[in-house]
Amino acid sequence: MEQNELLQLSHISKRYKTELALKDINMELHPGEILGFLGPSGAGKTTTIKIITGQLRQTSGEARILGTDSANIDASIYERIGVVSDDSGIYEKMTVWQNLNMFAKIWRVPRTRVEEVLRLVDLSEHSKKQAGKLSKGQKQRLVLARAVLHKPRILFLDEPTSGLDPTTAVEIHKMLLDLKKEGMAIFLTTHNMEEATKLCDNVALLYQGEIVEFGSPQELCLKYNRDKKYQILLDDRKEIILEQTPENIRKIAEWMEKDQIQCIHSCEPTLESVFLQVTGKTLNAW
Amino acid sequence: MGNMNKLAAVAQIKWLCMSQNTAVVIGPFMVIGMVWGFKILYSNFGPNGELIPVMMAMLLNLGVTMNICINGFLMVGTAIAEEKEKHTLRVLMTSSVTGMQYFIGSILYPFVLTVVINFAILWVSGIEMGQVSVPVFFLVSVIASLISCVIGMIVGICASTQMNANLIGYPLMMVFMMVPILGNLSEGLRRISGFLFTGVVTQMTDCFANGAEYKMEALDIAVLFGELIISVLVFLVMYRRNGYEKD
Numbered sequence: 001m002e003q004n005e006l007l008q009l010s011h012i013s014k015r016y017k018t019e020l021a022l023k024d025i026n027m028e029l030h031p032g033e034i035l036g037f038l039g040p041s042g043a044g045k046t047t048t049i050k051i052i053t054g055q056l057r058q059t060s061g062e063a064r065i066l067g068t069d070s071a072n073i074d075a076s077i078y079e080r081i082g083v084v085s086d087d088s089g090i091y092e093k094m095t096v097w098q099n100l101n102m103f104a105k106i107w108r109v110p111r112t113r114v115e116e117v118l119r120l121v122d123l124s125e126h127s128k129k130q131a132g133k134l135s136k137g138q139k140q141r142l143v144l145a146r147a148v149l150h151k152p153r154i155l156f157l158d159e160p161t162s163g164l165d166p167t168t169a170v171e172i173h174k175m176l177l178d179l180k181k182e183g184m185a186i187f188l189t190t191h192n193m194e195e196a197t198k199l200c201d202n203v204a205l206l207y208q209g210e211i212v213e214f215g216s217p218q219e220l221c222l223k224y225n226r227d228k229k230y231q232i233l234l235d236d237r238k239e240i241i242l243e244q245t246p247e248n249i250r251k252i253a254e255w256m257e258k259d260q261i262q263c264i265h266s267c268e269p270t271l272e273s274v275f276l277q278v279t280g281k282t283l284n285a286w
Numbered sequence: 287m288g289n290m291n292k293l294a295a296v297a298q299i300k301w302l303c304m305s306q307n308t309a310v311v312i313g314p315f316m317v318i319g320m321v322w323g324f325k326i327l328y329s330n331f332g333p334n335g336e337l338i339p340v341m342m343a344m345l346l347n348l349g350v351t352m353n354i355c356i357n358g359f360l361m362v363g364t365a366i367a368e369e370k371e372k373h374t375l376r377v378l379m380t381s382s383v384t385g386m387q388y389f390i391g392s393i394l395y396p397f398v399l400t401v402v403i404n405f406a407i408l409w410v411s412g413i414e415m416g417q418v419s420v421p422v423f424f425l426v427s428v429i430a431s432l433i434s435c436v437i438g439m440i441v442g443i444c445a446s447t448q449m450n451a452n453l454i455g456y457p458l459m460m461v462f463m464m465v466p467i468l469g470n471l472s473e474g475l476r477r478i479s480g481f482l483f484t485g486v487v488t489q490m491t492d493c494f495a496n497g498a499e500y501k502m503e504a505l506d507i508a509v510l511f512g513e514l515i516i517s518v519l520v521f522l523v524m525y526r527r528n529g530y531e532k533d
Contacts, residue, residue, distance in 0.1 A: 090374065
């Protein structure tokens with residue numbers, strides 16, 4: 001394995017009694033990269049995270065994290081990775097500060113880092129507040145703060161913005177992009193294709209435990225942009241969609257020359273429609 | 287050093303959680319209050335307001351066994367179940383804390399508290415301290431408290447919610463607490479009591495209350511250490527199978 005790869009999955013499969021939950025999963029994660037695992041509920045996203053982080057044993061294949069086979073990792077691996085699951089809890093009766101300070105003691109992180117992280121997630125002024133009294137968005141920010149307190153090399157995020165309002169989700173997206181800039185590798189599972197498009201360098205589309213497509217969001221959208229179309233809004237407020245044909249190209253050029261176009265957009269598919277094309281199912285069908 | 291940091295942090299987390307859980311905090315105070323209340327009540331039956339030995343024995347048996355069972359089975363078990371319920375157990379276990387650190391951190395304060403309250407019960411009961419062999423009382427208290435804390439960990443592994451922990455813990459508490467207490471009333475229960483660690487505690491406090499010298503017999507030693515080993519083994523088997531939380 002190259003030093004540059006923080007995470008490598010080779011032919012990972014997981015079987016629960018009769019059900020095959022994961023089939024031949026292969027992927028890599030590098031520093032400063034956000035990799036999205038995109039799929040509907042039950043596709044195997046959480047199972048993958050649990051296998052990588054040693055919480056679950058795969059049936060076959062090899063998962064290497066920070067150079068170590070995940071079958072051989074012990075609790076010390078968590079000093080170098082951060083995990084946020086969709087149901088990561090907080091100690092509600094403790095204050096925000098205590099919630100972070102306890103984990104700072106576990107990881108031997110200085111007090112100044114706790115203060116720094118509180119500022120990062122904009123919770124400094126709530127540090128003495130009981131964690132149970134925070135809003136849902138603030139609680140999620142606290143969970144994220146705790147996960148990055150020890151500056152992990154890889155951050156695993158399982159549906160980090162699930163159930164959050166759009167404003168909080170945007171704040172969390174900004175935080176994740178800042179962490180990526182600092183060189184942290186992020187493994188993100190989500191069923192929110194807009195989130196994946198915005199954040200991820202690469203996405204794996206997971207369906208029934210199998211990666212059915214892999215690449216950057218742009219690559220995938222362009223790959224499935226088979227019938228090129230343009231959405232045009234003309235001066236007379238008429239909105240039309242034109243396919244890319246020699247005749248339509250001439251028509252568009254003529255409108256442009258006459259400055260009759262208010263706006264024009266290419267109609268390449270979104271990740272949602274790519275997923276639909278590949279699997280025949282929508283991401284939110286479950 | 288790092289391991290001690292983690293252990294201290296887990297113990298502190300558990301202490302903060304337990305001390306903020308009213309249902310858990312009330313247990314030890316309830317035991318001391320009950321011993322004090324019964325002492326006043328029972329005093330009416332003795333000469334000059336003093337407790338007769340049989341009443342003192344009953345008082346000590348009730349107080350000490352109840353303290354051991356409440357703090358161990360319920361305090362430890364409920365605290366783990368609360369962590370499962372609030373989804374903080376997995377967070378802790380994915381923060382580089384080992385199973386052993388969590389185990390020790392979870393039982394440390396309840397264990398110390400149980401032993402301290404056992405001595406407080408002696409003091410509140412008003413027993414003549416000359417009748418008590420402090421080293422023996424300390425040794426038996428320590429082992430019995432340890433067993434009950436380990437059983438509490440088993441309760442915690444089995445339970446998924448606090449309600450669930452109470453449902454499992456209370457029947458256990460009734461068996462380990464009531465069988466020795468009722469042993470004075472029934473020969474059958476007295477025999478069974480001889481094989482329970484709380485039964486050994488009861489025999490010891492009976493002797494102290496009656497001013498007799500308590501000599502630990504081979505069976506008592508075997509029961510105390512045997513049940514400690516069995517409870518640890520059961521805990522280990524259950525932990526190795528599913529960890530603290532089943533997936």
